[in-house]
Amino acid sequence: MFVLDGKPLSPDRAFTHNGIQYPKNWLRLTTLAEKEAIGITEVPDPPTWDQRFAWGYDADGHLIWKDHAELVTLWISNTRQTANSLLTPTDWMVVREADNGTTVNPDWKMWREAVRLAANEKVLHIGTTNDTPDLAAYITGGTYNVWPNDPDHPPVVADDPADDGVVSDGDGEDAGPVSGGTV
Numbered sequence: 001m002f003v004l005d006g007k008p009l010s011p012d013r014a015f016t017h018n019g020i021q022y023p024k025n026w027l028r029l030t031t032l033a034e035k036e037a038i039g040i041t042e043v044p045d046p047p048t049w050d051q052r053f054a055w056g057y058d059a060d061g062h063l064i065w066k067d068h069a070e071l072v073t074l075w076i077s078n079t080r081q082t083a084n085s086l087l088t089p090t091d092w093m094v095v096r097e098a099d100n101g102t103t104v105n106p107d108w109k110m111w112r113e114a115v116r117l118a119a120n121e122k123v124l125h126i127g128t129t130n131d132t133p134d135l136a137a138y139i140t141g142g143t144y145n146v147w148p149n150d151p152d153h154p155p156v157v158a159d160d161p162a163d164d165g166v167v168s169d170g171d172g173e174d175a176g177p178v179s180g181g182t183v
Contacts, residue, residue, distance in 0.1 A: 002040050003042075017038055047061070052071075053071065053136040072127060072129065079119055079123050083115055083119035087112055090150075093105075093108055094112075107151035111150050111151055115148055126139075
């Protein structure tokens with residue numbers, strides 16, 4: 001971050017100093033010596049923090065964590081709301097089954113139950129966190145935001161590194177690379 005006369009300068013914004021107007025790209029195109037010649041100093045960017053879990057930093061550079069109990073209540077509510085938003089679009093299937101006996105596809109029933117189980121596991125994990133840093137680590141980790149895929153949208157499988165794009169024509173001979181057309 002660049003500072004001039006105690007005020008931060010944006011790298012892509014024109015500025016005026018001592019009656020001279022500098023174009024918006026001046027900070028990007030000049031050397032540090034040219035910047036220092038007019039009084040611009042470079043200072044480290046202020047530390048960032050996840051505002052969902054902390055208020056900021058104290059004078060000693062330590063995070064000021066938000067109240068753990070309040071955050072637990074909030075994240076449990078958010079988790080239940082997410083599960084509800086996932087389930088709501090398929091509620092009509094259950095209502096139709098109750099109303100006229102049209103059976104819900106078992107895949108959808110299993111998915112709906114998987115969403116409820118995932119929500120319950122997430123709520124349980126949130127409730128067992130010991131403090132705000134522990135809660136933040138769980139929420140921002142790799143598992144909290146993972147929900148079951150519905151039957152119409154199966155999970156995307158990462159490309160197999162052994163897959164060379166060549167398909168077999170069924171008789172043991174390679175049919176050649178797939179190019180979007182027929183083989």
